[in-house]
Amino acid sequence: MTPARITVLVLVALALVFIFENTRETEIRLLVPLVTMPLWLALLGMGVIGALFGAYFMRRRR
Template sequence: MAQTTPHHRARTPFLSRPGVRRALPFVLITAVALIFIFENRAHVEIRLLIPLVTMPLWGALLIAWGLGMLACVVTVRRRSHRHSRQ
């Protein structure tokens, strides 16, 4: 029988690895979102409850995207903690 050495082990293809499969949609969506955000450079007026703020649209979109990412991280973290206790 032939012995397998660490150099002869079958390697999983890069796109089949679980970490890559989980990160790939995030990377693609982030790239498209950032392109969309930085293409919108006009100044807009945004009402924040009472004050009226004039700022570039890309800044408002970037803040909204960042808050969405933060909400996603918090949700995933809470879900993983809930499942690890059971």
């Protein structure tokens, strides 16, 4: 394991702890509709979308 991979794993672990510690309900406006959902679900969704975009652009760069 390289130091870069260890750093990424530590950051992912910290992000998951942060996401699952925020369990309260929140209101999110998606352009027009107002959606009420658990905050952890919104954070996890944005994290997954960000990871997918990052993987896509890193793959395109090669």
